[in-house]
Amino acid sequence: MLMNRIKDAVGCGFRRLGFQVVALPRPSADRCRYETIAPIATYAPWNADDRFLATYEEIRGHTMVDLYRCWELWELVEQSGKLQGSILEIGVWRGGTGALMAKRAAMCGIRDPVYLCDTFCGVVKGGAHDTYHTGGQHADTSKARVENLVLNQLKLTNVRVLEGIFPDDTAHLIQEQPCIFRLCHIDVDVYESAKDILHWVWDRMTAGGIVVFDDYGFCGCEGIARLVDDQAGEKDRLVFQNLNGHALVVKLPVG
Numbered sequence: 001m002l003m004n005r006i007k008d009a010v011g012c013g014f015r016r017l018g019f020q021v022v023a024l025p026r027p028s029a030d031r032c033r034y035e036t037i038a039p040i041a042t043y044a045p046w047n048a049d050d051r052f053l054a055t056y057e058e059i060r061g062h063t064m065v066d067l068y069r070c071w072e073l074w075e076l077v078e079q080s081g082k083l084q085g086s087i088l089e090i091g092v093w094r095g096g097t098g099a100l101m102a103k104r105a106a107m108c109g110i111r112d113p114v115y116l117c118d119t120f121c122g123v124v125k126g127g128a129h130d131t132y133h134t135g136g137q138h139a140d141t142s143k144a145r146v147e148n149l150v151l152n153q154l155k156l157t158n159v160r161v162l163e164g165i166f167p168d169d170t171a172h173l174i175q176e177q178p179c180i181f182r183l184c185h186i187d188v189d190v191y192e193s194a195k196d197i198l199h200w201v202w203d204r205m206t207a208g209g210i211v212v213f214d215d216y217g218f219c220g221c222e223g224i225a226r227l228v229d230d231q232a233g234e235k236d237r238l239v240f241q242n243l244n245g246h247a248l249v250v251k252l253p254v255g
Helices: 004-018 050-062 067-080 094-109 142-154 191-202 224-229
Strands: 086-090 113-120 159-163 181-186 205-213 237-241 245-253
Touching: 050 067, 050 094, 050 142, 067 086, 067 094, 067 159, 067 181, 067 205, 086 094, 094 113, 094 142, 094 181, 113 142, 142 159, 191 205, 191 224, 205 224, 224 237, 224 245
Parallel strands: 086 113, 086 181, 113 159, 181 205
Antiparallel strands: 205 245, 237 245
16 A cells, blocks of 8 residues: 555656656566666756746646656757757657747747657557557647647647648748758657658758657667667767657758
8 A cells, every 4th residue: 555655646747747647557567777766866947947947837737747758848048049950740649749849949049940750649650669659649739739739828830730741741842941940849659750851851851960868768668769879879960868768969050
């Protein structure tokens, strides 16, 4: 009984921070790299950023991404202000992180559009590398719901919402010329979908551009970890694994 109460209390604490508490498959022997991580660092700069905290409160009910990864996206948008190109998110769900990035982009004076791309009918392209998401998960959303958040609630005018599989169905709808990106947030949960997106976007990333993989550090998304780890040997990119669950791939200048 006591242990159950402790578990409930911990779960409630996680939810207040923006975590989604779900039951994932128990890691098998070949997934021994996964364990619960509890860093002891105490620096929490988000607590001193009132604009971030206010925006996070507005979007937290529209995302499964926790406070710490939302803060990193907020900061990366600001850093990307030194670059050129649009911002791209694939895997939008109910629009929380996309709205957060678009809000920060507007604050930073970034005039290029923020593209939010989703099937709005759940995960696609699940395959042999994926142990949890087989297809159809996270279908409890809609394009109208995302547009209501970004257009009506947050009053953002820099967002374009694209419905369909990306890049297969919707990449042609991005009409900016030249078609370049400063920041790309990939949150699609499965290997093949993320691989197709990375293949499409990489040559369109500006030098110094950042690709963020949301699902890198989580049991059940081993396909994403495999895809990111495979990038580490490529000469035109730097790969960073972040203990908050993100992985960042930064494009190096050519030559």
